Amino acid sequence: xxxxxxxxxxxxxxxxxxxxxxxxxxxxxxxxxxxxxxxxxxxxxxxxxxxxxxxxxxxxxxxxxxxxxxxxxxxxxxxxxxxxxxxxxxxxxxxxxxxxxxxxxxxxxxxxxxxxxxxxxxxxxxxxxxxxxxxxxxxxxxxxxxxxxxxxxxxxxxxxxxxxxxxxxxxxxxxxxxxxxxxxxxxxxxxxxxxxxxxxxxxxxxx
Amino acid sequence: xxxxxxxxxxxxxxxxxxxxxxxxxxxxxxxxxxxxxxxxxxxxxxxxxxxxxxxxxxxxxxxxxxxxxxxxxxxxxxxxxxxxxxxxxxxxxxxxxxxxxxxxxxxxxxxxxxxxxxxxxxxxxxxxxxxxxxxxxxxxxxxxxxxxxxxxxxxxxxxxxxxxxxxxxxxxxxxxxxxxxxxxxxxxxxxxxxxxxxxxxxxxxxx
Numbered sequence: 001x002x003x004x005x006x007x008x009x010x011x012x013x014x015x016x017x018x019x020x021x022x023x024x025x026x027x028x029x030x031x032x033x034x035x036x037x038x039x040x041x042x043x044x045x046x047x048x049x050x051x052x053x054x055x056x057x058x059x060x061x062x063x064x065x066x067x068x069x070x071x072x073x074x075x076x077x078x079x080x081x082x083x084x085x086x087x088x089x090x091x092x093x094x095x096x097x098x099x100x101x102x103x104x105x106x107x108x109x110x111x112x113x114x115x116x117x118x119x120x121x122x123x124x125x126x127x128x129x130x131x132x133x134x135x136x137x138x139x140x141x142x143x144x145x146x147x148x149x150x151x152x153x154x155x156x157x158x159x160x161x162x163x164x165x166x167x168x169x170x171x172x173x174x175x176x177x178x179x180x181x182x183x184x185x186x187x188x189x190x191x192x193x194x195x196x197x198x199x200x201x202x203x204x205x206x207x
Numbered sequence: 208x209x210x211x212x213x214x215x216x217x218x219x220x221x222x223x224x225x226x227x228x229x230x231x232x233x234x235x236x237x238x239x240x241x242x243x244x245x246x247x248x249x250x251x252x253x254x255x256x257x258x259x260x261x262x263x264x265x266x267x268x269x270x271x272x273x274x275x276x277x278x279x280x281x282x283x284x285x286x287x288x289x290x291x292x293x294x295x296x297x298x299x300x301x302x303x304x305x306x307x308x309x310x311x312x313x314x315x316x317x318x319x320x321x322x323x324x325x326x327x328x329x330x331x332x333x334x335x336x337x338x339x340x341x342x343x344x345x346x347x348x349x350x351x352x353x354x355x356x357x358x359x360x361x362x363x364x365x366x367x368x369x370x371x372x373x374x375x376x377x378x379x380x381x382x383x384x385x386x387x388x389x390x391x392x393x394x395x396x397x398x399x400x401x402x403x404x405x406x407x408x409x410x411x412x413x414x
Contacts, residue, residue, distance in 0.1 A: 123330030159386035167374015175336050179366035195402045
């Protein structure tokens with residue numbers, strides 16, 4: 001019990017230089033962890049990437065990873081740096097926008113298992129859900145805003161688009177409902193594109 | 208190391224009656240746990256219901272709950288006994304089927320937080336995902352089969368319906384995308400019903 005005050009005394013004697021050294025060390029440790037995490041998650045996938053392996057890659061103790069990031073899910077949500085690479089829709093003929101978008105989304109989901117991992121993590125972890133809201137707000141939102149007639153409706157239309165595309169991803173890759181898993185990619189595009197087209201361009205909800 | 212054979216010897220001496228007593232005790236313990244879990248999850252909701260409280264309600268040790276069910280998520284998936292109370296669509300005029308279904312789903316989702324918990328659990332836990340596939344197969348599947356023109360297409364059409372309705376639930380209740388959260392219920396029905404109508408009744412994917 002007497003050790004705590006002594007440690008605290010010692011800390012208060014530490015000079016400005018060593019404090020800023022500590023802070024720099026902490027920043028560079030975090031950066032090393034994030035860099036290692038990004039590479040591990042990309043290479044091994046979310047499930048197989050372990051805190052232990054990430055710590056080893058960053059040459060630090062696993063307990064430090066937990067101290068800085070709390071859990072694998074939170075580390076993942078912080079490291080996840082997804083660029084959906086959405087196409088420039090202003091260059092796409094109006095009647096092909098939905099087909100282009102749906103096809104693009106399916107390619108992204110099939111090609112990047114970390115996006116599936118983010119969806120799974122987002123369902124139970126608030127940091128990951130927050131990351132999905134950011135992706136929605138900074139990438140999907142502006143893309144939809146660039147093509148809708150009334151910018152005031154861009155948020156709602158982007159939200160509806162998200163309900164359909166994330167719902168498809170949920171049923172196909174996460175819950176694995178058999179008839180959704182067995183749809184061929186071109187069938188999926190043929191079914192989903194008219195839905196997305198309506199969400200983006202119909203005059204009113206029920207038209 | 209020598210204890211194992213001795214225990215095994217002792218077990219082999221136990222008579223038929225005590226074995227079946229054990230098995231009956233185990234069955235009744237499981238039943239007591241499930242009954243307590245159903246009540247706790249319904250009363251307290253998934254997040255607040257604890258293994259400790261469920262064990263206390265069933266008058267057994269929490270370690271026994273974990274021994275029988277492994278985790279709170281698995282216990283929940285086993286206890287979850289959802290009846291979607293889908294309406295008899297054969298009695299609904301054809302052009303009102305989608306509006307009726309979408310309105311019904313929204314009421315179910317808004318009224319039962321355990322269904323939201325099942326969706327969250329299903330994203331990360333295979334037992335819960337399996338439970339969602341069962342609900343899909345035994346409740347949504349037959350309902351859709353009762354109204355589609357070609358029974359061979361019922362699975363695909365029910366799957367597409369699921370992608371939209373589960374995707375809406377995911378974005379509104381779990382990920383909480385702002386524009387989806389802020390949709391009024393009647394706006395949601397107006398946007399989603401034409402999608403569902405098309406998935407259930409359109410002649411071909413792209414019509």
